[in-house]
Amino acid sequence: MKIKAIETTPLLVPYAQPYYWSQGVTRGAEVLLIEIRTENGFVGFGECLATPTAKGVQAFVEEAARHLLGQSVFDRERLMTLCYQSLFQFRGNCSAPRFGGQVLAGLEMALWDLQGKALDRPVYELLGGAQRRYVEYFGFIQGSEPKDLAHDAVALVQQGHRTIYCKVGRGDELDFEIVRQVREAVGPGVRLRLDPNEAWDTLSAIRMIERLKAFNPEMIEQPCDHRSLSALKQIKDASPVAIAADQCVFNAVDVCQVTQMQAADLIVLGLHETGGIGPLMEAAAVAKIGGLNICLHGLYETGITTCAAHQAGLAIPNLDDANQYMNHLLTSDVIASPDLSLKDAKLGLFDAPGLGFELDPDAVSEAAARHAEHSAVTDNA
Ligand SMILES: [Mg+2]
Structure with missing residues (x-):
């Protein structure tokens, strides 16, 4: 089951009320939706945190995605190691295991979603x-x-x-x-x-x-x-x-x-x-x-x-x-x-x-529009 296409969409979902902690005030979830499509029509979803900026994380995810196209969704471990080595351990002089984990989590999650859907089993059974x-x-x-x-x-x-x-x-x-x-x-x-x-x-x-x-x-x-x-x-x-x-x-x-x-x-x-x-x-x-x-x-x-x-x-x-x-x-x-x-x-x-969920396309569109609007405000600030 080969990977045909990978898309990313920044989303913003506000919190009902801000939460207060030692690092400041957090007002919502800013994530990057990951969508992986296979040649035979399956779609797997994941998300990664879009911090510190959605554009920055998106650029790294797109770099990682190049290593996944045409590969089997069942080669998850080898593929994620390849992505990690290529982007976050490159030539031994770029070592970023923590940021690498954050960037790659959404792709990894989407591969599990695809594996479960292909086998018609919930992911916990595969674990x-x-x-x-x-x-x-x-x-x-x-x-x-x-x-x-x-x-x-x-x-x-x-x-x-x-x-x-x-x-x-x-x-x-x-x-x-x-x-x-x-x-x-x-x-x-x-x-x-x-x-x-x-x-x-x-x-x-x-x-x-x-x-x-x-x-x-x-x-x-x-x-x-x-x-x-x-x-x-x-x-x-x-x-x-x-x-x-x-x-x-x-x-x-x-x-x-x-x-x-x-x-x-x-x-x-x-x-x-x-x-x-x-x-x-x-x-x-x-x-x-x-x-x-x-x-x-x-x-x-x-x-x-x-x-x-x-x-x-x-x-x-x-x-x-x-x-x-x-x-x-x-x-x-x-x-x-x-x-x-x-x-x-x-x-x-x-x-x-x-992973056990059905996406809500209207809610995704709204969250994407909200993110675009928010980014425009931030970019102009
Ligand atoms: Mg804690």
Whole structure:
């Protein structure tokens, strides 16, 4: 089954409300839709993050696409290695595994979608089969002020979330007040995870964790700069609260280093870091050998990624029981089915072949027009 054509379309889907975190304010999902067509009429879809610019990512995806035309969709691993070596490891003097993962994820995802559609099986069955009947997701609370975050936390607990995830790293006193009010609102029985997104240095992290432990957080995610595993290890050794690695882990090599150093208690990782589903499964296997679970990481994505990540989540043996879900932030989605709304914080098995979704052509057109309009405004600014 040979690849005949590859198209890319930048999309923009706004969030219902902006989310506030240590790196600023994020207002929507900007992605590049990937569409791969085969000679016998199958179409596979994926998406990659369009950051820092859609045009830049699009140029790299188009370069990668040249290596895929005329090739078999079932040669996924060899083809993705070829794309990686040609673009992100060229002659040994261009080494960009992290950006490479981001760029190639959409193509990799679309190849899985095609394989599943060609075989008429959902992707999780191609990954070894479902390890569970559903994936459970944490409640990612939204708002700027502590009272708004606390209010949202109560609503998410009422919807069935057992674990609440909260951004901090926005200043010591604001962080303290956010965590205090959220804990007070949800009560002692709800699990609480805090994510400063690299905002703290080692000393700040140790000081803040000491203050915040009164509110019984179960985990602190990536407290310090992602470039230093030794700082993460130092914080973990000093912390009475479990520590997760997020931005310092992009692939199986990073996971291996974290496990060897014992620098974290949990690995937070997604398709857009690893470069797709295959490399995520590989990283999960390394984490499993090191005795750690994988928590699915969410980014600025549409239902395409939600479905792809969910397929992997169903098949990863060492999956955490509280994963990141971003779909509820979108004002609308670009897929027509399945219904991705959570029931008791869970999403069950998908029966449809491939990644399991049907694209909504009208929603895609709207999101593409919105992106074009947004780019024109940005270009003229
Ligand atoms: Mg994080």
